Amino acid sequence: MAFRPLLTRKTLACAAGLGSNGGIATSFRGLQTFTLPDLPYDYGALQPAISGEIMQLHHQKHHQAYVTNYNKALEQLHDAISKGDAPAVVKLQSAIKFNGGGHVNHSIFWKNLAPIQEGGGEPPKGSLGWAIDNDFGSLDALVQKMNAEGAALQGSGWVWLSVDKELKKLVVETTSNQDPLVTKGPSLVPLIGIDVWEHAYYLQYKNVRPDYLKNIWKVINWKYASEVYEKECP
Amino acid sequence: MGSFSLHASCLAKPKLPWSNDCFQNLNSLKLPALQRRPKFHSRKASKVLAFYGLKSPPYKLDALEPYMSKRLLETHWGEHHHGYVEGLNKQLEKSDILYGHTLDELVKVTYNNGNPLPEFNNAAQVWNHDFFWESMQPGGGGMPELGLLQQIEKDFGSFTNFKEKFIEAALSLFGSGWVWLVLKRREKRLEVVKTSNAVNPIVWDDIPLISLDVWEHAYYQDYKNDRGKYVNAFMNHLVSWHVATARIIHAEAFVNLGEPNIPVA
Numbered sequence: 033m034a035f036r037p038l039l040t041r042k043t044l045a046c047a048a049g050l051g052s053n054g055g056i057a058t059s060f061r062g063l064q065t066f067t068l069p070d071l072p073y074d075y076g077a078l079q080p081a082i083s084g085e086i087m088q089l090h091h092q093k094h095h096q097a098y099v100t101n102y103n104k105a106l107e108q109l110h111d112a113i114s115k116g117d118a119p120a121v122v123k124l125q126s127a128i129k130f131n132g133g134g135h136v137n138h139s140i141f142w143k144n145l146a147p148i149q150e151g152g153g154e155p156p157k158g159s160l161g162w163a164i165d166n167d168f169g170s171l172d173a174l175v176q177k178m179n180a181e182g183a184a185l186q187g188s189g190w191v192w193l194s195v196d197k198e199l200k201k202l203v204v205e206t207t208s209n210q211d212p213l214v215t216k217g218p219s220l221v222p223l224i225g226i227d228v229w230e231h232a233y234y235l236q237y238k239n240v241r242p243d244y245l246k247n248i249w250k251v252i253n254w255k256y257a258s259e260v261y262e263k264e265c266p
Numbered sequence: 267m268g269s270f271s272l273h274a275s276c277l278a279k280p281k282l283p284w285s286n287d288c289f290q291n292l293n294s295l296k297l298p299a300l301q302r303r304p305k306f307h308s309r310k311a312s313k314v315l316a317f318y319g320l321k322s323p324p325y326k327l328d329a330l331e332p333y334m335s336k337r338l339l340e341t342h343w344g345e346h347h348h349g350y351v352e353g354l355n356k357q358l359e360k361s362d363i364l365y366g367h368t369l370d371e372l373v374k375v376t377y378n379n380g381n382p383l384p385e386f387n388n389a390a391q392v393w394n395h396d397f398f399w400e401s402m403q404p405g406g407g408g409m410p411e412l413g414l415l416q417q418i419e420k421d422f423g424s425f426t427n428f429k430e431k432f433i434e435a436a437l438s439l440f441g442s443g444w445v446w447l448v449l450k451r452r453e454k455r456l457e458v459v460k461t462s463n464a465v466n467p468i469v470w471d472d473i474p475l476i477s478l479d480v481w482e483h484a485y486y487q488d489y490k491n492d493r494g495k496y497v498n499a500f501m502n503h504l505v506s507w508h509v510a511t512a513r514i515i516h517a518e519a520f521v522n523l524g525e526p527n528i529p530v531a
Contacts, residue, residue: 093491130440186387187442187463188482209441230442230482231491239345239483 063110065103068096069139077147081247083236091142094231098134098210105131133210137190137225144224146253156254160223160261163195167202174204179245181206182228193224193257197264221264223257317358318369318392320351323399330404333499338487346483347395354388369393370468377469390464394444394477397466401476403506410507413528414475414514421456429501431458432478436497442481447510449473449517454524473517475510 071091076084105127112120146152155171156164168174174193181204182191189208196203198219205216213222226248233244323343328336358364364385367375373393376386409415409425422428428447435458436445443462450457450472459467467474478500485496515530 089490097491126440189441230486234483234486235490238341239349 063107065106066099066135068092068099069142071142073145073147073150078145078152078251081251082145082233086231086233086235089235090138090227090232095135095138098131098138101127102131102135130210133212136212137210137227140222140225141227143256144226144253145248145251146255148251150253151255152251152253153249154254156258158258158262159265160254160258163202163261163265175249177204178226179242182226182245183242185228188229191226191228192220192222194220194222195261195264197221200265221260223260224252317355317365318351320348321396321399323402325404330402330504333488333503334402335488338485341487342479342483343395343399347392350388350391350395354385354392357385357388369396373466374469377465387464390466390469393468394464394466394479397474398444398477398479400509401478401506402500402504403508406504406506407502408507410510412511412531414507414511416528417456417514417523428456428458433494433497433501435460436478436480437494439480445478445480447475447477449475449514449521451521454521473513473521475513475517476505478505 075087078087105124109121109124109128112124164171164174178191178193185206187208189206192205192213194203194205194213196219203220205213207213207216213220228241233241237244327339364372372389376383376389415425418425418428432445439445439460441462443460446459446467448457448459448467480493485493489496
């Protein structure tokens with residue numbers, strides 16, 4: 033649901049060789065490959081909070097690499113499954129988690145950002161705004177909390193504002209590397225994710241991650257977060 | 267002598283004679299005469315009571331050009347490494363339970379057998395960066411010689427094989443971390459090891475010979491996202507086999523590698 037605009041392109045199903053199998057109903061999925069989603073704004077549109085250089089590298093190099101490697105891992109997984117090669121299947125899990133997670137996370141991230149002219153930074157209204165005040169006291173308190181957790185995260189990872197769709201509560205979580213949010217709780221739905229990998233801010237902020245976190249709120253797209261929230265908690 | 271603090275201003279001076287060991291906090295000795303003395307601070311000293319110092323790399327910051335730029339080293343050493351030192355000292359101010367360790371010991375103690383204390387990240391990263399600067403030299407790269415080369419050939423088949431393994435490890439490390447050529451103490455052999463974030467082989471009592479920082483901050487300013495180019499530049503132009511040889515010679519005092527037929531150059 034949150035991953036709606038993932039562009040997919042079906043390749044030929046590997047069932048070519050199964051045509052002669054007669055009536056055996058093998059439930060076979062065609063192998064889907066993924067492509068890099070377009071940004072809904074120019075690379076330079078988020079300046080000065082995030083520089084155009086960073087946006088371009090982040091999108092065209094880093095995210096593209098995750099997509100490419102995810103497709104590769106999926107293909108290898110497909111082969112391993114059809115050969116029944118269990119050790120190979122298990123071995124591929126970390127590549128899938130990392131690259132697939134990278135693709136999932138960044139696809140959400142681009143939608144979490146918007147140029148100031150298009151509403152970036154405008155505080156949330158409606159039910160999400162109320163929920164934030166309810167669960168954190170105020171938007172400022174939420175921002176402080178997320179910034180603190182983001183700054184304290186060691187190494188690479190993400191800091192998330194999410195809604196627990198079972199408990200109907202807002203939750204701030206962090207994940208390491210490219211682990212998707214579901215690894216922290218199966219009922220967590222991401223609303224806002226902030227990439228705190230060094231590549232997300234280094235060229236502009238160097239090692240001063242707290243400055244990056246302070247500034248990124250100016251281009252956060254609360255409209256999208258509200259939409260996702262209202263879908264989970266109508 | 268009162269307690270004293272180090273600051274970046276010390277770095278302009280020639281390398282200090284003491285190593286990166288801990289300076290005892292003299293206030294805890296409860297000697298009134300010493301406690302009443304004024305604290306000596308240089309004018310630019312930080313307010314932190316320092317326990318560990320920032321070691322300078324054994325070369326000038328522009329010496330590794332063009333493979334590692336001066337600008338990158340200024341940020342990596344002057345901001346990141348320095349930040350870890352200051353962070354560690356600030357944490358140690360809070361209580362004296364961790365006082366009295368050498369940096370090596372502090373890393374192992376704070377690792378706490380896999381359940382790291384909050385000080386581990388800073389302590390280990392200080393250690394890791396000290397080790398990393400020393401693993402490189404201007405005009406590095408090439409191949410090791412004599413005994414170290416023999417050991418590599420014994421444990422990897424060939425130097426080329428080792429180099430491939432090392433590069434592959436660096437490229438396949440997800441997230442932030444380090445790649446090491448390590449002498450495993452129990453297995454008595456060399457291995458290539460990947461670690462995440464701040465972890466390093468000394469917490470398992472192994473002996474590292476060289477390391478490569480693959481946190482993004484280690485290469486982003488020079489190579490952007492092209493980690494492969496960075497790793498190759500390291501292997502071909504920066505890695506110091508002289509230092510690695512010195513380290514393995516030292517290690518042989520503790521690990522019996524079989525025929526000790528390694529000529530000291």
